[in-house]
Amino acid sequence: MGLVHADLGITLDGYSAGPNQRLEQPFGDFPVEHLHSWMFEHGDENAAEVAAIVDAGAFVMGRNMFTAGRGEHDPEWKGWWGDNPPYHGPVFVVSHHARESIPMEGGSTFHFVTDGVESAMAQAKAQAGDRNVSVTGGARTVNQCLALGLIDELRLHVVPFTAGDPGDEGSRVFAGVPQISLEIASVRSTPHVNHLTYRRPGL
Amino acid sequence: MGLVHADLGITLDGYSAGPNQRLEQPFGDFPVEHLHSWMFEHGDENAAEVAAIVDAGAFVMGRNMFTAGRGEHDPEWKGWWGDNPPYHGPVFVVSHHARESIPMEGGSTFHFVTDGVESAMAQAKAQAGDRNVSVTGGARTVNQCLALGLIDELRLHVVPFTAGDPGDEGSRVFAGVPQISLEIASVRSTPHVNHLTYRRPGL
Numbered sequence: 001m002g003l004v005h006a007d008l009g010i011t012l013d014g015y016s017a018g019p020n021q022r023l024e025q026p027f028g029d030f031p032v033e034h035l036h037s038w039m040f041e042h043g044d045e046n047a048a049e050v051a052a053i054v055d056a057g058a059f060v061m062g063r064n065m066f067t068a069g070r071g072e073h074d075p076e077w078k079g080w081w082g083d084n085p086p087y088h089g090p091v092f093v094v095s096h097h098a099r100e101s102i103p104m105e106g107g108s109t110f111h112f113v114t115d116g117v118e119s120a121m122a123q124a125k126a127q128a129g130d131r132n133v134s135v136t137g138g139a140r141t142v143n144q145c146l147a148l149g150l151i152d153e154l155r156l157h158v159v160p161f162t163a164g165d166p167g168d169e170g171s172r173v174f175a176g177v178p179q180i181s182l183e184i185a186s187v188r189s190t191p192h193v194n195h196l197t198y199r200r201p202g203l
Numbered sequence: 204m205g206l207v208h209a210d211l212g213i214t215l216d217g218y219s220a221g222p223n224q225r226l227e228q229p230f231g232d233f234p235v236e237h238l239h240s241w242m243f244e245h246g247d248e249n250a251a252e253v254a255a256i257v258d259a260g261a262f263v264m265g266r267n268m269f270t271a272g273r274g275e276h277d278p279e280w281k282g283w284w285g286d287n288p289p290y291h292g293p294v295f296v297v298s299h300h301a302r303e304s305i306p307m308e309g310g311s312t313f314h315f316v317t318d319g320v321e322s323a324m325a326q327a328k329a330q331a332g333d334r335n336v337s338v339t340g341g342a343r344t345v346n347q348c349l350a351l352g353l354i355d356e357l358r359l360h361v362v363p364f365t366a367g368d369p370g371d372e373g374s375r376v377f378a379g380v381p382q383i384s385l386e387i388a389s390v391r392s393t394p395h396v397n398h399l400t401y402r403r404p405g406l
Contacts, residue, residue: 012377012385012401013380014377034384158399160384161382161383161384161385162381163382164382165380173216174215174365174368178368179365180364182215182363183394184397187391187392189389191387193387198363
């Protein structure tokens with residue numbers, strides 16, 4: 001049985017996205033180039049952490065990470081990741097709105113789960129077998145999972161700038177999460193990001 | 204000329220204190236024993252970081268850190284630290300309310316500054332000479348200094364539990380701070396706390 005891990009790239013003040021998320025600005029009004037430069041511009045230095053994000057047998061994703069759309073799904077939309085997404089396995093997208101599964105190239109399939117994150121997690125675990133389940137985000141979905149005690153390993157990738165306090169309209173890790181205790185598992189620093197890994201106590 | 208450094212012990216979700224700060228509960232409704240155990244129960248492992256907090260020639264402190272009182276000062280109150288506070292130098296307490304300076308044993312003197320944090324900083328720098336100025340907290344005072352660009356080195360001591368999202372009534376680092384960029388200076392992990400040090404770019 002694998003672990004359930006969650007990865008979030010966040011600012012110093014804890015934000016993974018800003019307000020007004022939309023097609024042209026998937027992360028909303030937010031300096032997203034800073035948030036992701038460790039992955040895209042400095043991928044070599046951070047290759048282990050990038051690889052670990054998708055080293056899982058199945059995935060759980062929030063609907064707001066899958067699309068900037070809200071309400072009923074646009075049947076033409078197939079995610080941000082092109083024809084061959086980096087997941088290479090089943091991705092359970094938690095949504096209030098049903099949609100047929102979308103098989104993609106390279107083994108990724110997006111399934112839409114309308115009965116909540118716990119159901120999505122159960123389906124992901126059943127599909128993952130001995131491999132990990134990865135909660136890919138966004139922050140609201142990770143927060144829901146943390147509040148429910150569903151995360152074994154939380155990996156925060158903290159970039160050294162602030163989002164400027166967008167408040168409740170931004171997506172902030174731990175917003176709405178009750179008091180929880182974790183254990184410090186590891187820390188690794190590179191010039192562009194701190195990789196902070198926490199684990200559920202007693203794991 | 205020394206640096207201006209600021210130290211804050213915070214939860215995973217960024218809080219240094221909760222709501223309802225008062226004499227019996229200086230940190231408010233907050234699991235403060237977790238926040239400080241790295242200092243008081245595991246001081247040996249964290250001796251360098253503890254010593255660095257007070258390795259300064261002068262100090263800037265928010266009034267809410269000096270006392271749980273609000274409004275006019277209680278002339279009997281001399282801080283939380285006993286007769287011989289750990290500062291051993293001038294401490295400039297930013298307050299809306301004037302009070303005579305309070306000389307303490309061991310070289311600490313509390314001075315009350317009523318014309319704002321920039322004035323307190325100028326006075327602290329003048330007194331520190333070649334040594335550092337230390338901003339001791341709380342979060343609101345550190346945030347004010349960050350917003351004004353007064354901090355050269357920010358040291359966050361992050362414990363692995365959450366405060367349970369006390370919201371605006373708690374004291375959260377970076378609340379109200381605009382977008383700022385820092386550089387990652389160092390990271391050190393112990394079982395009870397991550398010590399994350401950031402510096403002003405170009406320092």
